Amino acid sequence: MRKQLLGLCLALVGATPAMANDALPSNLLYDASRPNKTIWPLPAKNMGELKWNDHRQDLSRWPTLSYEDKRPTAKPRKVELQGPLNGDAENGKKIAMNTQRGNCWACHVLPGDPQGGTGGPPLMNVGSWGYTDAHLYQQVFDRRVANPDTFMPPYGSNGVLTEQEIRDVVAYLQSLK
Amino acid sequence: MKLTPVALLLSGLCAVSLAAHAQQAGEPVYREYTGYIDYGKSPKASDDARHTGTWEHWKDRAKLDEKRVASAEDQWTTNWKFMDPPFDGSLHGGHEAQDRGEELYKQLNANGRFATCLGAKRGDLKSLRLQYPQYNRTLKRVVGMEQMIEHCAQQQGMKLENGSYDNTAVSVYITAFSNGMPLKIDVTRGPLKDSFERGKKLFHTKAGWTNFSCATCHVSIVGRSLRGQTPTTHYGDIAHWPTYRTKDELQSLHVRFAECNRNAGVQPLKIGSQEYTDIEVFMTALSNDYPVAVPSARD
Structure with a gap:
């Protein structure tokens, strides 16, 4: 029982920052229904509306230039390489x-x-x-x-x-x- | 009774999460910036002489150095003026857009109200482009000309979405009436000053997976090669927008900003957003005194 509670507790703590990040700024070129979310405008010839293309990845995961964006820049992080490199x-x-x-x-x-x-x-x-x-x-x-x-x-x-x-x-x- | 510890735990978690939230709201969010160069209070295109030092190579479009234009290494120092008139008079997609713009403008302005809505006096389009960006009393915000084209076209029952080909074509048509006239916006007071200051800050704000700002490319590594592309100065650029990109795409400035953002790994914003408009104001001030030339083209 205690272990289950601890699990629930950790799950909730873990969920908190993720929930804060879910509130994306309203003025991004972003469409949640599209495969990579981030979209970009194509001014197709002789049209009064834009066409939309998919960017190759979801860029909304990182801080943007929107005035609504309250997410911080990731702070500089010192790391130590653990064990042998083992790189390919x-x-x-x-x-x-x-x-x-x-x-x-x-x-x-x-x-x-x-x-x-x-x-x-x-x-x-x-x-x-x-x-x-x-x-x-x-x-x-x-x-x-x-x-x-x-x-x-x-x-x-x-x-x-x-x-x-x-x-x-x-x-x-x-x-x- | 069995629920009590759960309830206690949940309320404890709530308190922790609320405290974290309050801390977030109280403290300024950590963001990084590229250091400012000295822009002064009233910038102008020739200030580039003490920035990238390329000013002398593009100050007069009619007298560009042909050798420099042809040089893979030094072409960037001519700041893409070599595809502007009068240096380059060849026909391209920008001229096609101008014709399309004229056709649309004549439909839109059949009753004369479209021109009045944009701010033209007695329907005269000469120097109309120089009024933008402006603080617009009707929309109660700082706007670029393409935003007003969208707004005024809507009043005439036509949809010309900001950034669309047809909106930009009308912009090219109108802008051409100011050819040869220097850009001149006053960013020393009022809402344009505030917009300029916000735009300056945004231009230097790091974002995206790369942690790049606009200034990373156009200040920190200006003139360096990025696999076939060389970022140019942010001075004197606005005078030839909207432009025809040689990949066969007519682009407004904001559509270009969206492409800049994507190329730098930064999430693009909506066309006509206050953020892009503020960057437009900042960059227009950095083009003050430089004459308008459209239709233009560039890679």
């Missing part, structure tokens, strides 16, 4: 060089991409720079801990990549020599 470099590469996942190549030059961006430093041989796995893990998880003014997305703190996916990305980066 092949999978990490797929995440880094995919516009719809890590999209690392938007800002960084990576081997095999002639278009690599210059928003951040080139990572052609980052694996030979002598960084520890733990350091790179923190950088990908949330670089704001080292530099509050960084514009590198906090992949871990914002829940963009899972811990294992970040391990995979770090394994890929360490393989670049």
Whole structure:
């Protein structure tokens, strides 16, 4: 009985923040009945109404620019890599060089991409720079801990990549020599 | 009797949740911002000279450096003026939109009331574009011209949804009557000042999965390559909107904002929303003194 009560208690505590987040701002381009929720307008020729397309993912999960949005930015989070890295470099590469996942190549030059961006430093041989796995893990998880003014997305703190996916990305980066 | 502990537990949980809620309401929400550059109280396009320093390369559309325009590395410094008239006089989808806009305008303004509703004096469209964005007494808010086109068309029984092709086509048609005239909005007082200040703050507010603000791309990493795209300065841009995108899409500024947001991993807002209008006011002030040129095109 006590265990059941504890379960109920935890379930309710867990549900509280989720319920607060359910109240989305009213002025988002958002349609709960569509597969990815987030929609975007297409001005179709010679029409007085907009057509709507589905964005590739639900962006309403993160803070928006709506004045009604009272959700906070995820605070910078220091993490410690537990145990051995155990990352899959092949999978990490797929995440880094995919516009719809890590999209690392938007800002960084990576081997095999002639278009690599210059928003951040080139990572052609980052694996030979002598960084520890733990350091790179923190950088990908949330670089704001080292530099509050960084514009590198906090992949871990914002829940963009899972811990294992970040391990995979770090394994890929360490393989670049 | 068996229910008592449950009730106690539930009331305890309620108290915890209420306390957490009260704390949320009392404290400012933690948000992050990109640092402001010095915008001053009354910005203008030429202020870009002390920002990205590209001003000299786009200050006169008629005299752009052809070599710079052709250069993959330096083209961004011409701030997309190379597809504007008079530098580029070729026909494109923007001209088609202008024709469509004229056709719709003539239907809408058959009784002269559409032009009056938009604020034209004696039906003269010259410089009408320069009145926007404005605080509108009828709608009791700051609006862009496309929002008023939607409103005034509705009065004439026509649906021209803000952001739609036909709304934007009418906007291009009307805007062309101000070609060559410099944008000039006064953001030093009244509701436009408040809107400008809100827009400035929004432009620097981080959001989305990337934790990017508008300023991340257009201030922090302006001029750097993002896999084939190079973000340009936020000064002097508004003077050629609405524009024809070479992917064959006529876009109003707010439709572009929605695309900017999506590209940066940020949830887009409704077209005509107060937020997008405030950003429009902020950016229009940063285009003050720069002459209007439509129909324009850009990638």
